[in-house]
Amino acid sequence: MDQVVDILVVEDEPAIADVVSLYLQREGWSVRVARDGQEALEAIDLRRPDLAILDLNLPRVHGLEILRRLRNHPPRDMSRGDVLVVILTDRSEERDRIQGLEMGADDYVAKPFSTAELVSRVKALLRRARWGPAAGAPEKRPLQFGQLMIDPLTRTVRVEGQEVSLTVTEFELLHFLARHPRQVFTREQLLESVWGYNEPLDARTVYVHVRRLRQKIESDPSRPAWLQTVWGTGYKFEPSDSAP
Numbered sequence: 001m002d003q004v005v006d007i008l009v010v011e012d013e014p015a016i017a018d019v020v021s022l023y024l025q026r027e028g029w030s031v032r033v034a035r036d037g038q039e040a041l042e043a044i045d046l047r048r049p050d051l052a053i054l055d056l057n058l059p060r061v062h063g064l065e066i067l068r069r070l071r072n073h074p075p076r077d078m079s080r081g082d083v084l085v086v087i088l089t090d091r092s093e094e095r096d097r098i099q100g101l102e103m104g105a106d107d108y109v110a111k112p113f114s115t116a117e118l119v120s121r122v123k124a125l126l127r128r129a130r131w132g133p134a135a136g137a138p139e140k141r142p143l144q145f146g147q148l149m150i151d152p153l154t155r156t157v158r159v160e161g162q163e164v165s166l167t168v169t170e171f172e173l174l175h176f177l178a179r180h181p182r183q184v185f186t187r188e189q190l191l192e193s194v195w196g197y198n199e200p201l202d203a204r205t206v207y208v209h210v211r212r213l214r215q216k217i218e219s220d221p222s223r224p225a226w227l228q229t230v231w232g233t234g235y236k237f238e239p240s241d242s243a244p
């Protein structure tokens with residue numbers, strides 16, 4: 001449990017890479033820096049990080065390709081879990097940002113950003129990955145809704161007995177909603193409860209994560225049985241026990 005967190009910073013602008021790694025090291029985390037896309041792939045092959053801060057706009061290999069590789073290869077050591085990914089995008093590049101979230105990034109930070117803000121996002125992510133979404137003791141009881149099984153102890157989700165591969169954030173979002181069946185949450189409330197942020201953020205992060213979750217667990221993602229939209233308000237979990 002007391003492993004040092006291994007963070008990979010992928011950033012081609014030296015000034016940003018330096019200040020970000022300095023701040024991260026000050027938190028006691030181990031930091032590696034890759035200065036372009038090719039270096040990033042080599043660093044990942046050498047050792048999978050616990051968390052990657054990934055600039056999307058990179059020389060040689062685009063950040064989205066690196067994200068795809070991170071998400072397509074399961075960790076060798078399952079006890080370390082899936083890699084957490086924060087993407088860095090230019091404020092104007094909304095399409096990249098949405099695509100990054102759709103490809104499984106846990107969060108994004110738009111440039112220019114404050115390094116302190118980035119560090120607080122990283123802390124929130126690590127908290128979520130290791131100790132669950134709430135500050136208090138998280139609920140550890142497995143939940144079963146018809147063909148859907150959610151086990152917070154092993155962080156596994158099964159649909160009709162088949163294990164579904166979820167990112168840390170997807171798991172936490174599903175688990176949070178399922179722990180509060182039929183309760184409606186706004187996107188802002190979900191950002192606060194699941195992502196752990198108090199600042200107003202782009203609620204599309206929630207939208208994209210819900211959409212990805214539906215694609216993974218619902219038999220008909222356009223007519224979801226479990227993850228339902230409440231128009232004009234937000235989302236709720238419907239504890240349907242019928243087969244999907």
Ligand code: CA
Nearest residue numbers: 012055057058
């Ligand atoms: Ca760049």
